[in-house]
Amino acid sequence: MGGYAEIGNRRSHKCRCAAGNGRWSRLCCDAVVSHLAKEPPLIWATDTLVRDSTERKAYIAALKLADEFNYQALTAYLVERNGDR
Numbered sequence: 001m002g003g004y005a006e007i008g009n010r011r012s013h014k015c016r017c018a019a020g021n022g023r024w025s026r027l028c029c030d031a032v033v034s035h036l037a038k039e040p041p042l043i044w045a046t047d048t049l050v051r052d053s054t055e056r057k058a059y060i061a062a063l064k065l066a067d068e069f070n071y072q073a074l075t076a077y078l079v080e081r082n083g084d085r
Helices: 004-015 022-037 054-067 072-082
Strands: none
Touching: 054 072
């Protein structure tokens, strides 16, 4: 499960800086997916990430699990938005 979504989320998580700047890590991931896989960038979220929404809570919970090297929730989050590509 996951394909490019799984590769992307693992790469994105490794690119995060100590301050937790997700914009840089998502850009890094999109560059890897676009350049190496010749796929369009991943859809990370809708505009609901800027509010206190269910989607934002799910994304942050998945990131916290990824901090513990458990990428399953982050992969599932991305697959839900991008399909299993």
